[in-house]
Amino acid sequence: MLDLSTELDRIEKKGLWRTLRRLDAANTAETTIESKQQLLLSSNNYLGLATDPRLKEAAIKAINEYGTGSGGARLTTGNLHLHEELEQTIASFKKTEAALLFSSGYLANVGTISSMAGKADLILSDAYNHASIIDGCRLSKAKTVVYGHVNMDDLQNKLIENKNHRRRFIVTDGVFSMDGNIAPLPEITLLAAKHGAKVIVDDAHATSVIGENGTGTAEYFGLESCVDITIGTLSKAAGCEGGFVAASRLVIDYLRNRARTFIFQTSLSPGVVAAATTGLHIINSEPERRQILAANADFFRTELRSLGFNLVNGETPILAVIIGEAEAACQFSSRLEEEGIFAPAIRPPTVPDGESRIRATLMATHTKEHLQQAISSFEKVGKDMGVI
Ligand code: PMP
Numbered sequence: 001m002l003d004l005s006t007e008l009d010r011i012e013k014k015g016l017w018r019t020l021r022r023l024d025a026a027n028t029a030e031t032t033i034e035s036k037q038q039l040l041l042s043s044n045n046y047l048g049l050a051t052d053p054r055l056k057e058a059a060i061k062a063i064n065e066y067g068t069g070s071g072g073a074r075l076t077t078g079n080l081h082l083h084e085e086l087e088q089t090i091a092s093f094k095k096t097e098a099a100l101l102f103s104s105g106y107l108a109n110v111g112t113i114s115s116m117a118g119k120a121d122l123i124l125s126d127a128y129n130h131a132s133i134i135d136g137c138r139l140s141k142a143k144t145v146v147y148g149h150v151n152m153d154d155l156q157n158k159l160i161e162n163k164n165h166r167r168r169f170i171v172t173d174g175v176f177s178m179d180g181n182i183a184p185l186p187e188i189t190l191l192a193a194k195h196g197a198k199v200i201v202d203d204a205h206a207t208s209v210i211g212e213n214g215t216g217t218a219e220y221f222g223l224e225s226c227v228d229i230t231i232g233t234l235s236k237a238a239g240c241e242g243g244f245v246a247a248s249r250l251v252i253d254y255l256r257n258r259a260r261t262f263i264f265q266t267s268l269s270p271g272v273v274a275a276a277t278t279g280l281h282i283i284n285s286e287p288e289r290r291q292i293l294a295a296n297a298d299f300f301r302t303e304l305r306s307l308g309f310n311l312v313n314g315e316t317p318i319l320a321v322i323i324g325e326a327e328a329a330c331q332f333s334s335r336l337e338e339e340g341i342f343a344p345a346i347r348p349p350t351v352p353d354g355e356s357r358i359r360a361t362l363m364a365t366h367t368k369e370h371l372q373q374a375i376s377s378f379e380k381v382g383k384d385m386g387v388i
Pocket of ligand 1 (some may be wrong): 105109132175177204205233242
């Protein structure tokens with residue numbers, strides 16, 4: 001007999017109970033959460049595009065023309081010129097031969113990994129990879145070997161220990177979603193070349209955020225030609241929703257024929273697709289948004305460190321402020337909220353035991369005043385709770 005309440009009691013006792021919080025306004029720097037004004041320090045709307053009038057206008061125009069739903073999978077009746085235009089925009093942004101849209105980044109990872117790798121194959125996966133990568137690996141039935149987080153000696157050893165597979169893949173987040181650090185792509189691509197493995201990078205948090213032109217982790221390291229498959233999302237910096245894969249024409253043709261989360265799902269709705277295309281054009285033409293975002297993240301990170309907070313090393317707009325036990329992290333987050341700062345606690349199983357944290361994400365739309373306000377609140381709560 002299923003004993004759900006025992007399981008829920010166990011979750012609650014461990015301080016891991018999850019509830020939903022309700023935004024009463026758009027996810028902008030200043031917002032309203034459950035009727036209270038808050039400074040939002042936890043949105044992936046990194047560049048502020050989710051409320052940009054140009055994206056809204058593009059969505060409205062597409063809805064007026066094509067309606068609210070696409071009404072079918074891409075391979076049946078759900079393929080509009082809007083989808084093809086967005087795929088071309090993504091491919092030229094990522095400088096790949098082709099791209100393929102999915103309904104979300106989650107489904108892009110699941111569909112790509114589970115169709116590229118099969119029973120006879122090997123996947124080497126970073127210990128901190130996103131849940132959607134883990135699920136893709138499980139569904140693939142390939143032998144999946146997890147290597148220590150960004151531990152290149154471990155990756156090398158595991159490549160040596162696991163020979164004789166039909167295909168070998170190394171899969172990694174480009175920017176790790178809970179720590180905000182960047183995957184060591186120079187070492188990963190070198191090992192891949194040496195051991196005959198293909199490289200898959202999930203650039204959900206890197207797309208439009210890092211790299212000279214904002215195209216992501218491969219560009220950040222100047223290694224665009226060494227990554228075989230890039231997976232991304234339109235739900236974060238691009239301000240919309242949807243996932244994509246950018247790769248060679250061969251890989252994209254294969255995925256269109258084999259990836260179940262592409263084949264069997266209704267395509268993205270016209271409004272979202274049109275808005276995302278506009279979002280990518282703005283990302284290209286307004287690099288200053290990315291520069292302000294990077295400056296905000298640098299400033300916030302430096303200030304918190306100088307106050308004595310323990311931050312995971314990183315150089316992206318995701319800042320992981322380690323608190324320790326899950327309950328303490330939740331208390332820290334609640335105290336911040338009383339101060340008008342919304343930055344949730346991240347707890348196991350999302351992060352390891354004892355490493356519960358406040359995960360702050362910066363936006364280009366945060367002003368210096370916003371950041372000063374947040375820093376003062378971190379200082380007050382940190383001192384009150386004995387964290388600093
Ligand atoms: N990969 C990573 C690293 C992510 O953080 C996320 C979103 N949390 C996803 C994939 C999934 O993207 P989406 O929200 O578009 O499903």
